[in-house]
Amino acid sequence: MVRGLPGKEARESRLHQxxxxxxxxxxxxxxxxEPQLLDRVSKHPFPHTPLHHAAAEGKTLVAVEIAILKPSFARKLNSKGDSPMHLALQSKHYQTVRALMTRDPKLIRVPGRCGIxxxxxxxxxxxxxxxxxxxxxLCTCKSSIEDLTSKCETAVHVAVKNHNVKALKVLVGWLKRVNLTEILNWKDQDGNTVLHIAVSKKQPEIINMVIRHVKVYAKNVQDETAVRMFKxxxxxxxxxxxRFFRREHVEGLRAFLVSLFFHNEDDAAVCRPLSRFLSRKLxxxxWLTIWFGLRDESVRDIILLVCTLITTATYQAALTPPGGYWQDNSSNPPAHSTIVTANSSRIAVEESHEAGNIILSGSSxxxxxxxxxxIFLSSVCAICITAIPQLPRTLGVYLLMLTLGLxxxxxxxxxxxxSADAEAISMTVIYGSLLFVAxxxxxxxxxxxxxYHCGIDGTKRRVGDFPELKNGK
Incomplete structure (x- = not known):
């Protein structure tokens, strides 16, 4: 054993070299x-592995090679609570960071000291x-934006608290593009949104950047709103x-709309506890979103395909009905002829007509x-119902269906x-009303x-759009 120690020490020295x-x-x-070399030098519960060493020194080739040989090293924290990527960032070895990120994008989400x-x-x-x-x-690992520090801070909170305007512009611009601006309403452990922080630190540039996307009446743990803090x-x-004055007017308009939809004073309040929302009936x-949104996507695809085919077929049938249209004008039937109105196909043959009139007549x-x-209306309704879980992104579908129905x-x-003007008016009113209802x-x-959902004020960090939470996030 004693004779072996100098050899081990020599190999460790050669490893560092x-x-x-x-x-x-x-x-x-x-x-x-020594096949166990990397494991042997990393036995400490919080080891400073060779990968930590290589990342801290910016030795990209060796760092990536060790990450390939020992992927678990990339997620380990040393005694200071740093992962290899944290050390590369601290030393500004960004090429090494990019190489590690390329190997495993999830390394961006590894929490270090204080959950950073x-x-x-x-x-x-x-x-x-x-x-x-x-x-x-952000573009490599979209879900990394959801990670929180030990103080329940998002990356946006961190950027605002450090008055990092460049980073905040990148974050807000990315959130807009991926439709995740709701994250700006998430709260830290003190119940502060990014707007609370920006107002408390008197950061007008940051306030202007986020005010459009943040609820100005959201309350923190001290029961303060951003509007009150600003005043x-x-x-x-x-x-x-x-801008704050305009936002107050927007909130007032929303409260007015709420009063139109909800008669209960608690429901019509500007800010409502999350518990009240969850206590209400669906x-x-x-209900429609849960029913139609959680079914298998292949089933929805089949429904949409069948409904589209039915809609196309019924629309085409309306344009080219059985028997077609008269191709000529006829106001006086031939002498001694009999007007045929009840043959096997229920199509009139010799009655007076004008070119372009439908040949099919009577009860048929x-x-x-x-x-x-x-049948057309039923297929349109099925398409509209199937599109419910994707609102508001499917608003265009509803407008197109309304136009097509009309x-x-x-x-x-x-x-x-x-001669059937009364029947035409009745049919227009009935089916037009059904189309409007659908x-x-x-x-x-x-x-x-x-x-209603916009008025919910969670005590802590976030209140998601519940019908869209399909994966338990």
Whole structure:
């Protein structure tokens, strides 16, 4: 054993030399001599592994090679609570950081001391290179934005507290592009959103950047809103004061809309506890979203495909009904001829007509139009219901369905003969009303849900859009 120690120490010394020289070949030679070398020098509960050493020194080739040989080393923390990527960031070895990130994007989410991830750390440093690396982090690992420090701070909180405007511009711009601006409303352990922090630190540039996306009436643990804090501690910016004034008006308009949708005073309040929201019965929108949103995507695809085919077929049938249209004018039937109105196909042959009029007539025409319209309306309703879980992104679908429905019923009623004006009006009113109901109910239920949901004020960090939380996040 004693004789073996100098050899082990020599190999450890050679390992440090290989890392210093960024020599991958020498690293593998040492591993061939002692396969347990990397594990042996990393036995400490919080080890400073060779990967930590290589990352701290910016030795990219060796760092990546060790990360390949021992992937677990990339997630280990040393006694100071730093992972290899944390050490590379602290030493500004950004090429090494990018190499490790390429090997495993999830390394961006490894929490170090106080729960600070590499994303949180880079958000504290102001600089062009740092802003670029922050943007790469966000685009490489989208879920990293959800990570919180031990104080429940997001990367946005960290950037605001460090007055890092460059980082905040990157963060806010990215959140807008991926439709995650709701994260700006998340709260830290003191119940502060980024707007609370910006107002308390008198940061007008940051306030202007986030005020549009943050609830100004959200309360922190001290029961203070950003509006109240701004009025008690103004920063002297008149333009910013006007923006707060406009936001107050927007909140007032929302409260007015809430009063139209909800008659209960508690429901109509500007800020409501989360517990009250969860204690309420499911809204129509939530029920429909859960029912249709959680089913298998392949089932939804089949429904949409079948409904689209049915809609196309019924619309085409309205344009080209059985028997087609008269190609000529005929006002006086031939002498001694009999008007045929009840042959096997129920199609009139010799009655007076004009070119372009539908040949099908009588009860057959009304039955065909009614059934075809009913099937068309049912397929449109199915498409609208299936699109509910994706609102508001599917608003365009509802507008297109309404336009298509109006066009269909206009075509169907125009085809009816002039002698059937009363039937045409009745059919237009009935099916037009049904179309409006099929279009309006989902949108009304979604709008009432969103108006109510916007007034929820969580005590701590976040209140998600519950119907969209499909993976337990």
């Amino acid at each position: 290989a890392i210093a020289n960024d020599d991958v070949e020498d690293l593998h030679n040492l591993i061939e001599e 991830t590499p994303l949180h750390y880079i958000a504290t440093i102001e600089g062009v290179d740092e802003a670029e690396l922050l943007a790469e982090f 008690e501690n103004p920063c002297g910016d008149r333009n910013l004061a006007r 809204t129509l929108f939530e 025409l009304y039955l065909f139009t009614a059934l075809n319209s009913l 066009s269909f019923f206009a075509t169907a009623t125009i085809e009816l003969p002039k 279009w309006f109910i989902p949108l009304h239920s979604w709008l009432s849900y969103k108006i």
